[in-house]
Amino acid sequence: MNKLKRNERIGALIKILCDNPNKIYTLNYFTNLFNAAKSTISEDLVIVKKLMEDLRLGKVETIAGASGGVKYVPYMNLEDTKRILNEICKVLKDSSRVIPGSFLYMSDIIYNPIFVRKMGKIFATKFMNENIDYVITVETKGIPIALMTANYLNIPLVIVRNSNKVTEGSNVSMNYVSGSTGKIQTMYVSKRAIKNEANVLIIDDFMKGGGTAKGLLDLMKEFDATVKGIGVMISTKEPKEKMVNEYLPLIILDKVVNEDEIKIYPNEDLFR
Amino acid sequence: MNKLKRNERIGALIKILCDNPNKIYTLNYFTNLFNAAKSTISEDLVIVKKLMEDLRLGKVETIAGASGGVKYVPYMNLEDTKRILNEICKVLKDSSRVIPGSFLYMSDIIYNPIFVRKMGKIFATKFMNENIDYVITVETKGIPIALMTANYLNIPLVIVRNSNKVTEGSNVSMNYVSGSTGKIQTMYVSKRAIKNEANVLIIDDFMKGGGTAKGLLDLMKEFDATVKGIGVMISTKEPKEKMVNEYLPLIILDKVVNEDEIKIYPNEDLFR
Numbered sequence: 001m002n003k004l005k006r007n008e009r010i011g012a013l014i015k016i017l018c019d020n021p022n023k024i025y026t027l028n029y030f031t032n033l034f035n036a037a038k039s040t041i042s043e044d045l046v047i048v049k050k051l052m053e054d055l056r057l058g059k060v061e062t063i064a065g066a067s068g069g070v071k072y073v074p075y076m077n078l079e080d081t082k083r084i085l086n087e088i089c090k091v092l093k094d095s096s097r098v099i100p101g102s103f104l105y106m107s108d109i110i111y112n113p114i115f116v117r118k119m120g121k122i123f124a125t126k127f128m129n130e131n132i133d134y135v136i137t138v139e140t141k142g143i144p145i146a147l148m149t150a151n152y153l154n155i156p157l158v159i160v161r162n163s164n165k166v167t168e169g170s171n172v173s174m175n176y177v178s179g180s181t182g183k184i185q186t187m188y189v190s191k192r193a194i195k196n197e198a199n200v201l202i203i204d205d206f207m208k209g210g211g212t213a214k215g216l217l218d219l220m221k222e223f224d225a226t227v228k229g230i231g232v233m234i235s236t237k238e239p240k241e242k243m244v245n246e247y248l249p250l251i252i253l254d255k256v257v258n259e260d261e262i263k264i265y266p267n268e269d270l271f272r
Numbered sequence: 273m274n275k276l277k278r279n280e281r282i283g284a285l286i287k288i289l290c291d292n293p294n295k296i297y298t299l300n301y302f303t304n305l306f307n308a309a310k311s312t313i314s315e316d317l318v319i320v321k322k323l324m325e326d327l328r329l330g331k332v333e334t335i336a337g338a339s340g341g342v343k344y345v346p347y348m349n350l351e352d353t354k355r356i357l358n359e360i361c362k363v364l365k366d367s368s369r370v371i372p373g374s375f376l377y378m379s380d381i382i383y384n385p386i387f388v389r390k391m392g393k394i395f396a397t398k399f400m401n402e403n404i405d406y407v408i409t410v411e412t413k414g415i416p417i418a419l420m421t422a423n424y425l426n427i428p429l430v431i432v433r434n435s436n437k438v439t440e441g442s443n444v445s446m447n448y449v450s451g452s453t454g455k456i457q458t459m460y461v462s463k464r465a466i467k468n469e470a471n472v473l474i475i476d477d478f479m480k481g482g483g484t485a486k487g488l489l490d491l492m493k494e495f496d497a498t499v500k501g502i503g504v505m506i507s508t509k510e511p512k513e514k515m516v517n518e519y520l521p522l523i524i525l526d527k528v529v530n531e532d533e534i535k536i537y538p539n540e541d542l543f544r
Contacts, residue, residue: 007279008323011286015329018287051280057287099441107440107462111431113423140411140431141439147416151385159383159412167413168379169371190379 009034009044014052017060017072021124022154026069045070056080074152076118076125078271084118085250085266092251095259102256104264110205110233111144119250120148122270123203123231126248127153130228133198134158136220138187138212142204145233149203158200160189160216168193172222176215177243187215194223201228207235207249210242217244234264281306281316286324289332289344293396294426298341317342328352346424348390348397350543356390357522357538364523367531374528376536382477382505383416391522392420394542395475395503398520399425402500405470406430408492410459410484414476417505421475430472432461432488440465444494448487449515459487466495473500479507479521482514489516506536 004012013030030041049060052072059073076084088109097105109115123145132153137146138160150157164171168190175186194200202216213230220227235242235249250270254263276284285302302313321332324344331345348356360381369377381387395417404425409418410432422429436443440462447458466472474488485502492499507514507521522542526535 002326004323007282007319008326010279010283011320011323012327012329014283014287015290015324015327018290019329047279048283051276051283052287054280055284055287057284057291099439101438103439103441105439105441105462105464107431107465108428111419111429113419113426113429116419117423140415140433143412143415144419144429147383147385147388147419151389154385156380157383157385157416159379161412166373167371167375167377169375169377190377192377193379 003036004034006044006047009036009041010047010051013044013048017048017070018058020154021072021074021152024063024067024069024071029069073128074121074124075128076121081122081125082266082271084122085270088115088119089251089264089266092264093262095262098256098259098262104253104256104262106205106234107141110141113144113148116144117148117151119145119233120150121152122250123149123201124152126231126270127201127229130201131199132201132228134194134200134225136160136194136200136202136216137204138162138216141206142233145205146203149201149231153201158189158193160187160219162187164188172219174215174219174222176211176218178209178211185215187212187219189219194220194225197224198226199228200225202230203232204230205233207232207242207247209239210244210247213247214243235267275308276306278316278319281308281313282319282323285316285320289320289342290330292426293344293346293424296335296339296341296343301341345400346393346396347400348393353394353397354538354543356394357542360387360391361523361536361538364536365534367534370528370531370534376525376528376534378477378506379413382413385416385420388416389420389423391417391505392422393424394522395421395473395520396424398503399473399501402473403471404473404500406466406472406497408432408466408472408474408488409476410434410488413478414505417477418475421473421503425473430461430465432459432491434459436460444491446487446491446494448483448490450481450483457487459484459491461491466492466497469496470498471500472497474502475504476502477505479504479514479519481511482516482519485519486515507539 052060056077058075135146135150136158170191171188173188230247232249234251234253237254249267256262324332328349330347407418407422408430419429442463443460445460502519504521506523506525509526521539
């Protein structure tokens with residue numbers, strides 16, 4: 001490649017780092033790619049780091065040592081987090097969303113890349129330093145948010161299924177009681193999907209009674225996994241006592257009073 | 273914000289544009305953000321465009337007119353496409369993946385953000401100019417690839433379900449015959465998920481007989497939608513006659529002969 005100017009190298013560095021969140025690149029990688037001296041790349045990276053922080057676009061971190069290098073760490077600041085969650089709540093308050101049974105129609109939000117990549121970034125920011133090995137979710141509606149969380153953490157996603165699938169090979173199953181309906185169900189995951197003694201993060205779209213999350217906690221014990229956190233997009237205010245103790249909702253659904261009064265707001269604990 | 277230097281503005285421009293693929297930003301947005309003259313931003317964008325093309329990182333396009341501006345168009349070149357698909361095939365050829373019934377275990381690939389974001393970018397590159405309004409998939413295994421495709425196209429994802437869900441409101445259903453098992457099944461999608469007369473792109477992980485894709489085609493007729501393409505990660509070589517005529521596989525699964533001989537390769541038509 002022809003020698004690039006500083007402003008071109010900086011543009012390229014940002015693009016490459018940000019396209020691959022949490023992936024470590026060695027300095028050598030960039031000296032080869034740009035045909036430039038190590039000292040030049042180091043100077044570029046100083047500018048990149050400062051710029052990313054000044055504009056609050058995330059962090060670029062240097063990792064020392066033999067397996068060291070530089071990586072982009074996605075980061076959503078509190079102000080943007082608040083703004084985005086308020087925006088989502090505003091969209092969800094639309095009276096046309098109320099469907100029979102006082103449910104809120106949300107599929108257009110929880111499947112929309114524009115919203116789920118932002119929520120994924122919020123979860124990734126919260127759990128960035130927990131050394132998570134896998135993001136775990138159960139099909140179907142939590143998958144997009146869970147995938148985007150895994151994407152920013154640069155780790156695999158594991159999808160737990162509601163039925164036994166031949167394409168998964170040998171499965172580990174767990175019975176659980178749905179917290180809202182009281183029905184007993186079974187969840188399944190491929191035995192080879194999760195290495196033993198891993199750190200996992202559970203992500204789902206919705207929590208009412210917490211039965212599904214409890215089932216996932218029990219299932220993770222079968223792999224001797226440590227559950228480092230449970231993140232849900234929305235949890236209902238009632239019942240206050242869920243079947244799991246620690247969980248982080250982005251949004252609280254207080255009550256669907258009627259079509260004109262939907263009480264839903266960001267989880268204020270996020271901003272403390 | 274303090275005035276930025278050119279190299280800082282270029283870094284920030286690339287970050288903002290690439291974080292939001294196919295989203296149009298006005299020049300005014302950047303003149304305000306950077307507190308800089310229109311001519312300055314225009315000059316910056318010339319450098320950004322050239323850099324992105326030279327390094328083959330995607331395209332930055334200018335849209336003229338009242339609703340005009342500038343946007344980042346993700347783009348995967350043929351050489352990278354070939355390299356990535358060969359890499360995935362190599363991983364899939366591992367003898368330990370063969371599970372009873374001559375299935376290949378693939379969940380670790382089709383749920384892994386590192387692989388699915390690349391495959392999503394390949395599909396987005398192929399269907400970029402088709403004015404797609406929605407990416408459609410059917411639960412569960414195709415969701416991650418479909419979401420990443422929708423992400424790069426900057427359009428909503430619609431997930432068709434295998435059972436009738438109360439949280440979806442009024443559903444439209446379609447019976448279909450599984451091309452591989454011959455069983456009749458039903459698929460459901462919320463009536464409000466797809467606007468009438470939209471352009472849609474169907475994305476799934478696997479095609480054998482094509483029955484699911486045919487079901488989706490029929491379902492889309494209920495919305496007067498135009499199916500602009502069907503993309504699948506893997507299609508089997510046999511049966512040659514599928515229940516749909518036009519589809520684009522990334523990878524062909526020829527045959528799982530035994531654990532030591534798995535014939536699987538990239539779809540050569542992609543490179544012609």
